[in-house]
Amino acid sequence: MSLSRRNFLRALGAGAAVGAVQLPFSQITSAAVLEPPRNREPGGPILLDSNENAYGASRRVMAAMRDALGTANRYPFAQYDTLEDRIAGSHGIKRDQILVGCGSTEILRVATAAFLGRDKKLIVPVPTFEAIEQYAKSTGCQITAVPLNRELAHDLDATVIHTKGSPSLVYICNPNNPTATLTPRKAIETFISRLPANTYVLIDEAYHHFAGESAMYASFIDKPVEHDRVIVSRTFSKIYGLAGLRLGYAVAAPATIQQMRPYMTMDNINSIVARAAMVALEDQESIQESMKRNTDDRQEFFNQAMARMLKPIDSHTNFVMMNTDHPAEETIQHFKKNGILIGRRFPPMDTYIRVSLGTPDEMKAFWNVWDRLPYSKMSM
Ligand SMILES: Cc1ncc(COP(=O)(O)O)c(C=O)c1O
Numbered sequence: 001m002s003l004s005r006r007n008f009l010r011a012l013g014a015g016a017a018v019g020a021v022q023l024p025f026s027q028i029t030s031a032a033v034l035e036p037p038r039n040r041e042p043g044g045p046i047l048l049d050s051n052e053n054a055y056g057a058s059r060r061v062m063a064a065m066r067d068a069l070g071t072a073n074r075y076p077f078a079q080y081d082t083l084e085d086r087i088a089g090s091h092g093i094k095r096d097q098i099l100v101g102c103g104s105t106e107i108l109r110v111a112t113a114a115f116l117g118r119d120k121k122l123i124v125p126v127p128t129f130e131a132i133e134q135y136a137k138s139t140g141c142q143i144t145a146v147p148l149n150r151e152l153a154h155d156l157d158a159t160v161i162h163t164k165g166s167p168s169l170v171y172i173c174n175p176n177n178p179t180a181t182l183t184p185r186k187a188i189e190t191f192i193s194r195l196p197a198n199t200y201v202l203i204d205e206a207y208h209h210f211a212g213e214s215a216m217y218a219s220f221i222d223k224p225v226e227h228d229r230v231i232v233s234r235t236f237s238k239i240y241g242l243a244g245l246r247l248g249y250a251v252a253a254p255a256t257i258q259q260m261r262p263y264m265t266m267d268n269i270n271s272i273v274a275r276a277a278m279v280a281l282e283d284q285e286s287i288q289e290s291m292k293r294n295t296d297d298r299q300e301f302f303n304q305a306m307a308r309m310l311k312p313i314d315s316h317t318n319f320v321m322m323n324t325d326h327p328a329e330e331t332i333q334h335f336k337k338n339g340i341l342i343g344r345r346f347p348p349m350d351t352y353i354r355v356s357l358g359t360p361d362e363m364k365a366f367w368n369v370w371d372r373l374p375y376s377k378m379s380m
Helices: 006-011 060-073 078-090 106-113 132-135 155-163 185-193 254-261 271-282 282-305 329-336 361-372
Strands: 046-048 098-101 121-126 144-148 168-173 199-204 230-235 250-251 321-325 340-342 351-357
Touching: 046 361, 060 106, 060 282, 078 271, 098 106, 098 254, 106 132, 106 144, 106 168, 106 199, 106 250, 106 254, 121 132, 121 155, 132 144, 132 168, 144 155, 144 361, 155 185, 168 361, 271 282, 282 321, 282 340, 329 340, 329 351, 329 361, 340 351, 340 361
Parallel strands: 046 340, 121 144, 121 168, 168 199, 199 230
Antiparallel strands: 098 250, 230 250, 321 351
16 A cells, blocks of 8 residues: 555654754855756656646647647737636636736746835745746845745745835745745735835746645635735646646736736737637646646655655655755756756755656656665655
8 A cells, every 4th residue: 555645744744844954044145047958859858847747738629729820920919819708717716807917937037126115025935936026136136035934835924024125026936936835824824914015926826727626725816815916826837738738817906907018028929829729728637637647646755765764855846855854966867868857956955956747658757766865765
């Protein structure tokens, strides 16, 4: 009988998922972007490095993309309103609460342009997805990095202290990339209720679909709080398998959306992704399948890890972070030499690797290469 993932973590005595993880957070002031170049050629490396959907878009979405190719000579004007309506409809909200972006990364960029600048502050957790910090730098704002807490959740008590004074934008990534951890819903609600009136909060829900049923988690789109300065971002790059076509969106109060809109790139949505996304939203059966498949793949990863006495952090996403007790760069290079790209380094978690879940064959290759590491089995 295979042990469940949560039982496995309990069996390891990991307590609340990761328990007392000690990290040298004090050594870091800002996260670095260390993304390696990616070979997309057929026969190139196995890509377990960017948390994509390894299985691709659903059959219905693939068909919609093929049908849309014939519209490639036309600007996508006509698609915007319908796409925004469909996204709004899928959440039971109005179109004026939606802003579509060229990937959710554009939403992050636009938030920094609209809400930051000199004499303002971006407050980010460390480690997290670094894009917003990179964009914020160009606004000349101050950047304050707040280490994750011992449970590897956002340290919201420390964050609220930093919101005093200059106007700020707070980035909350939930579930968080790269740790795959959740920050409890209740803690975020309390945090929002304590914020000064000059603070905006961007909640990045890129991995929403993988968070699963948990009292700890509820989306701030599906279960909103009454707060004009909360912006939620989502992407079509993960569960929908459309990372290469670039589509994301923000949900916020109409007035907040209006503040962001002037900073968007004109015609930022292509006509193919617009059609694909509309079908993807409708294709509930495929979304459910995709979620179930991820749960199974994640379970299998934990089974394999358990067999090797490894201790990954409990994951609420389509990737897993794991302490190897060796410099991450060594492990990254070992995999690279053997034709597999895994996630970049995420200082200060310098002995942890981040592995995106691939197909069963890809994961079999991953574990074969893992077993060739001198420290492939951990001692308890
Ligand atoms: C937390 C998080 N937000 C946003 C993104 C970017 O997504 P998109 O492809 O929509 O730009 C990523 C990509 O990996 C991510 O991990």
